[in-house]
Structures are given as C-alpha cells and as structure tokens.
Amino acid sequence: MEKDQLLQPRQSDQPLEILILAAGLGTRMKSGQAKVLHKLGGLPLITYVCRTAQLLGPEKIYVVVGHQAAEVEIAVQSEVSEKAEFVTQTEQRGTGDAVMAAQTKLENSDSVVLVLSGDVPLIRTETLKSFIAQHRGSDAACSILSVRLENPTGYGRIVRDEDEQFVRIVEHKDAAPEEQKVKEINSGIYCFAARQLFAALKRVKPSNKQGEYYLTDVPQILLADGERVNVYLHSDAREVSGVNTRAELAEFENLLRRGTIRKLMIEAGVTFLDPSHAYISSEAQVGRDCVIYPDVSIEGKSVIGEGCEIRSGTRITNSRLGSGVVVKDHCVIIDSEIESNCSVGPFAHLRMNALVQEGAVVGNFVEIKKSRLGRGSKAMHLTYLGDATIGENTNIGAGTVTCNYDGKDKHPTIIEDDVRIGSDTMLVAPVRVGRGSVTAAGSVVTEDVPPDTLVAGVPAVVKKRLKGSEK
Numbered sequence: 001m002e003k004d005q006l007l008q009p010r011q012s013d014q015p016l017e018i019l020i021l022a023a024g025l026g027t028r029m030k031s032g033q034a035k036v037l038h039k040l041g042g043l044p045l046i047t048y049v050c051r052t053a054q055l056l057g058p059e060k061i062y063v064v065v066g067h068q069a070a071e072v073e074i075a076v077q078s079e080v081s082e083k084a085e086f087v088t089q090t091e092q093r094g095t096g097d098a099v100m101a102a103q104t105k106l107e108n109s110d111s112v113v114l115v116l117s118g119d120v121p122l123i124r125t126e127t128l129k130s131f132i133a134q135h136r137g138s139d140a141a142c143s144i145l146s147v148r149l150e151n152p153t154g155y156g157r158i159v160r161d162e163d164e165q166f167v168r169i170v171e172h173k174d175a176a177p178e179e180q181k182v183k184e185i186n187s188g189i190y191c192f193a194a195r196q197l198f199a200a201l202k203r204v205k206p207s208n209k210q211g212e213y214y215l216t217d218v219p220q221i222l223l224a225d226g227e228r229v230n231v232y233l234h235s236d237a238r239e240v241s242g243v244n245t246r247a248e249l250a251e252f253e254n255l256l257r258r259g260t261i262r263k264l265m266i267e268a269g270v271t272f273l274d275p276s277h278a279y280i281s282s283e284a285q286v287g288r289d290c291v292i293y294p295d296v297s298i299e300g301k302s303v304i305g306e307g308c309e310i311r312s313g314t315r316i317t318n319s320r321l322g323s324g325v326v327v328k329d330h331c332v333i334i335d336s337e338i339e340s341n342c343s344v345g346p347f348a349h350l351r352m353n354a355l356v357q358e359g360a361v362v363g364n365f366v367e368i369k370k371s372r373l374g375r376g377s378k379a380m381h382l383t384y385l386g387d388a389t390i391g392e393n394t395n396i397g398a399g400t401v402t403c404n405y406d407g408k409d410k411h412p413t414i415i416e417d418d419v420r421i422g423s424d425t426m427l428v429a430p431v432r433v434g435r436g437s438v439t440a441a442g443s444v445v446t447e448d449v450p451p452d453t454l455v456a457g458v459p460a461v462v463k464k465r466l467k468g469s470e471k
C-alpha cells in the first residue's frame, strides 16, 4: 500500500456528520414564525428532516439556528436528543454564511458532511443513503443532488457545458434568460469533504442580486481548485422539493395526507367514505374494519381499535379508542380514552383524560372533563361531568351538572355504582352519591348521599331509604 493511501482514509471510512440549515425566517411564507416551525401533518417541518437525518446514523447532527432559535431547538430536541448540536447564525446572510456558522465544529474534521435544508421535509432515508454511498464511492470533494422540474422557477439551476459536465449552480434571480430555461435544479442537498468545504466557503463573496453568501458558489470554487464535483440526478422531484410558500405547504399537506390514508386503506383495512376529505395524522393508528366518514380529523398519536365507526365532523386528538366504538357526528375528543363498545355523541366533548369505560354511552351535548364514566353507565343528554368519578351501570339524567368549581378551587364528585341521577340535578362538589341511590329531578345535592337513598329538593334532603323496610 502506498504511503498516501495510508495517510488519507478512503471516504467510506470517514464519519458522517449532518448539517441542517434552519436559521432562515422564510420570507416567502409571509409569517411571523420561522419557516421550519410551520406544521406539516401536525409536526414542524424540521421534525421530518431530523427524523430522516437520525436514520442515517451520523456521528452528530448540527443544526444551524437563528430565527426563533429557542423554539427550533425544542422541536429538534424532541426528535433527536444526544446527537443534536446547535450552532447559531446571528444574521441571516445566506446559505453559505449559515454553513460557516459550523466552521469551528467541522473545518478540521475528516468527515463527510451531508448538508440538508430544514424546509425539505419529504426526502427519504433510502435516497440519502444511496446519495451518500455514491459520494463515498467517488473521489469528489462535493456531490450535489439534483432533480428536473417542469417548473423550475425560484430554484438554483445546474449549469452544464456542451459535454454535459457540471459547470456551476446559478440562482434563479441571478440567471440569464438562457439559464432560466434549464430544468435541472439544485435540491439544496449536498455531500462535502469537510476541509475542502470550509476552505472554499472562505472565498465565497456576496456578489449577487441578493447580496448573500451563497453555499451554491462552493462547487464552482472547488472545480476551479481542480477538485471533483459530482451531480446526481434524482428521479422523484417531490421528495426533494422545498417548502417556500404556504401554497407549497398546502400541496405537501395534501400529498402526505393522501399517502397516509392510502396506506390505511391498503395495509390496515380501513374504509374511508371519501378519502379526499379525511385528515389523519401520519402518527395515528387506525384498526381494521374501521369506517371513517367525511370530514373526520384524527390527530397526533391517536390509536383507534378495530371496527369503530367515526361519523362526520369529529376531531380526535391524542386519544385512544377501543374496538367497536361508535363516535357519532361532531364530537371533539382530546387526550382521552374510550374503551370498547361505547357510543359517544353526537356533539359530545371529551377532554383532559376523560375515560369512558367499556360499554358506556355518552349522548348529545355532553361534556366530560377529567372524569371517569364507569362500565355500562350512561350520560345521554346535556350534561357536564368535571372532576367526577362515576361507577358502573349508573344513569346520569338530562341536564345534570357537576358543580366542580367554587370560583377558586376545583372539587371532586363521586357517584357510585347503580345510581340514578334525576334530570337537572346539580351536584355541588365535593360530594358523593352512594351506590344504589336516586336523586329526584331538580335536586341540588350539597351533602353526601348515603347508599340506597332517595334525595330531593333544593337543597336536597333524604326522602326515603330505598332498601329494607319499604320493599
């Protein structure tokens, strides 16, 4: 083996470091919020890029932050913890300047640096793996991932000579009319040899229409130095498209949603009456033989069991449904759980860890907050149950309210098994209704009701014992 080869490790041995650019505001979004924090499928754009980056098994993931740095860091950290490191770009002076922010971390390393944009969410791990492999297999100082676009407006163009050899990247705004006709564009995804990258970056000048330091000037500088630059033309343009405007964000949303729903239909056996009007998070699970009506949203990490029927206008967020659950029209179910064979709605609102147990029924205009409705119990009409624990086979009459708030503190209500709460009962918490008891219509219950007792009135008093002598 020659001495040179011993000193210079082959690229395939070199560690991989990833650099994600996420400091820009994203002027074209016309937003007060940094672009990479805008949500796609309920998750910030940057989350997708971090996930993909993580799957490549890099040494480190550097994220260049600037606009809303703190918020971007939180979004990154919730996806990649130990491996992420942040570098700050104080002033957004272009993509070249953004990479420069990582200079002290990377300029003396022998790594392959994969540069990704925080605003290119749909890039697939497999695509990047083969891109990196091709880069490693060559002796190039830089590899560029390109695609052909029918409408390349706004993107940097790949300029080639008569022999189809790469010459340079020219940004749309700086391109001559002839160059603007080029349909092959720069995806903004690159592999660089770390040392060469930073050596060339130092020579980038902001001499362009935007007065910015362009990372896209680096390949041309490397070529002039006699380094090799490769361009890999990728076939799937969607995958490497960036989100620059809200119109593009909406297109991505649509694309992602269609993919999720298709997968649920083909792989999970879920029926959608109108797949184009269902909104299911890519993180949600829906069991086989569920039937989803139009205008249903299932958000976050919701889990829906088998054979559920979910009617129109319902939103389910970070909630869990057992099997055979029927959710009638226009329900809002947030951070809650509905066990198997329950029926909920129409127009029900469950929130803050509401728990509806096996076979229970929740009817129309019923709100359940931080409460448990036991097995086989029913609350059919116009009711508020807050901070309440309700046993099995209990019936909550129409218009019942747990008066859980005294203006300062919240108090619990406990209703035991086999209770009948009469219509329009007010339960002034803290209060307990013993098993087998009944409250008459219109009762205002201010004191605990013993088991097997009928109470009535305002305030409610004991009328009779229900078990024993009278029977």
Ligand code: UD1
Pocket (backbone or CB within 6 Å): 021, 022, 023, 024, 025, 026, 036, 064, 089, 091, 092, 093, 094, 095, 096, 097, 098, 117, 118, 119, 154, 155, 156, 157, 169, 171, 185, 186, 187, 188, 213, 214, 215, 216, 241, 242, 244
């Ligand atoms: C860039 C490329 C263009 C390519 C396109 C692909 C340059 C000069 N142009 O253009 O050739 O076709 O991506 O999507 O690189 N950022 C910073 N700091 C800055 C500026 C940008 O961190 O000072 C980040 C942004 O947050 C974003 C990424 O870099 O995540 C790309 O920036 P953006 O302004 O969207 O670049 P494009 O104009 O799309």
Ligand code: CA
Pocket (backbone or CB within 6 Å): 117, 119, 242, 243, 244
């Ligand atoms: Ca962009």
